[in-house]
Amino acid sequence: MNVPLSRPYKAQRALEYLREVLESPYISTGPFIERFEKRVAEISGAKYxxxxxxxxxxxxxxxxxxxIGAGDDVITTPxxxxxxxxxxxYEGATPVFCDVEKEHLNLSVERVKECIQRKYRYIGGKLVNRETGNTLxxxxxxxxxxxxADMEKFLELKxxxxxxxxxxxAEALGSVIKINGRWRMVGTLGDAGVYAFYANKQITTxxxxxxxxSREDIKNLALSLRNQGRSLASEWLLHERIGYNYRMSSVNAALGLSQIELLDEIMKKRRESFNTYIRLLKDVDEIEVFEEEDSVRTNWFVFVIRLKEATLRDKVAEYMKNKGVATRPYFSPPLHLQPVYKNMLPYKEGDFPISEDAAKRVLALPFYTGISEEEQRYVVKVLKEALSKLS
Ligand SMILES: Cc1ncc(COP(=O)(O)O)c(C=O)c1O
Known part of the structure; x- marks a missing residue:
């Protein structure tokens, strides 16, 4: 049996919507864009x-x-x-990495706080990097x-x-977190957020x-920047600022709309498949799975396991590949050790031990909307086989 890592879900209405686009004059920009955007706003709870x-x-x-541009720092995760x-x-600013927390591998608020205190001092109301003079x-x-991620604490830092x-x-459409007793979708809690729709996501375009x-100024600038710097009122060949062609096409939006209309059903199927893995993997002592805390509901985007013995991860992946089961080591190497950043950013091995450790142990198993129990049983059988032969 061959089990791919991911497989896009094809909603029944996709062909109907795509035909509608193809039969209309609006293959690039057109009404499906607004329909898709409206649905995302409704579902996420964002204003725009x-x-x-x-x-x-x-x-x-x-x-x-x-x-954000040259002379600015942005703290993020490796x-x-x-x-x-x-x-x-891209904007000439500098990513400043802080390590993740061990439980769920999200940017650690504690590490961020510690980094701000150690690296920056207040000058003229700004947090200025003691070494580079950059502003955070x-x-x-x-x-x-x-x-x-722990948004409540990040909002306190803000x-x-x-x-x-x-x-x-990008990976979290549908994930919610309880803040002040209310479930809120992540992505909508800070100044702005994104969702991505590549083919491995639960919704794809x-x-x-x-x-x-929910910030109108960001919305207005975003509309202009994605559209070659035109303003909303501009003629097609009038440009107010340097922008980009970052527009989605109607073809993509039609595909996205057909899927996002089924988000609840997609999430339900993924939750069931997620629980099936948890059940099938219960007695596998060589791995850990990620548990969900009471204050969050994830969107079951990927199914990752963490091998207790790091040296086994790549061998297990190879064994599974030979048995037709695709897996992926996430995120290996972590960002601070990527070749492209070697001479660009001041990091070295050992700087972020939790990220580096996770990058050696984490393996994503095949997971997608509609994966069958038979496929999942096969994946787990091959995983168990690999662990018993290689341990
Ligand atoms: C965490 C994260 N950020 C950003 C992106 C970029 O999204 P895209 O591939 O649509 O450009 C991805 C893509 O998977 C992602 O996983």
Missing amino acids: AISTSSGTAALHIIVKALG YSFIATSNVII KAVMPVHIYGYP EKYGLFIIEDS GEGGVIVT
Whole structure:
């Protein structure tokens, strides 16, 4: 049996919506964009949703819209996908990494606090980096694997230091966290957040992303920046600022709409498959799985295990591959050890021990909407086989 790592869910209405787009004059920009954006805003609880060509484009626009650029620092996590830190670098700003917490591998609020106190001092109302003279402008937590970061505490930091909070919630559409007794979707809690729609996400548009925000100034700038710097009132060939072509097409939006309409059903199926894995893996002592705390509900984006014995991870992955089961070591190497950053950022091995350790132990198993119990049983059988042969 072959089990892929992920498989896009195809909603029944997809063909109907795609036909509607193809039969209309609006293949690029058109009504499906607004319909999709409206649905994202409704579901997330954000005031505005602005679609983009990718999650990376969405994050980049937020960094730019907040005026973050050369001479600015943004604190973020080294345990993420590289788009998180690249968008900071695109604007000439500097990513400052802080380690993650051990339980769910999200940016640690404690490490961030410690980093602010150690690296920065207040000068003229700004947090100035003692070494570089840069100004700390923002913190960018990532809800890794869809698991909500500790937003309540990050919002306290925002309040205390006057920082922007950018949520990289690319993986977290549908994940909620209880704040003051109310369930809120992550991505909508800071100044702005993003959701991404690549084919491995629970909702896919093929390629695509969306910015969610309740700040009107960010919304207006985002609309202009994604659209070659035109203003809302501009003629097609009038440009007010340097912008980008970061627009989503109607074809992508139609696909996205057909899926987001089924978000509840998709989440329910994923939760069931998630619980099936938990049940099947109960007696596997060589691994740990990530538990959900009472104050959060994840969106069951990927299913990752953490091997207790780090040296086994790659061998297990190889064994499973040979038996037709795709897996992925996440996030290996972590961002601070990526070759591209070697001569760009001042980090070395040993700087972020929890991220580095996780990068050696974490393995994603096949997981997608509609994965069958038979497929999951096969994955677990092969995993157990690998562990017993290789341990
Ligand atoms: C944490 C995180 N940030 C940003 C992105 C970028 O999204 P995209 O691939 O749509 O550009 C991803 C993509 O998977 C991601 O996982």
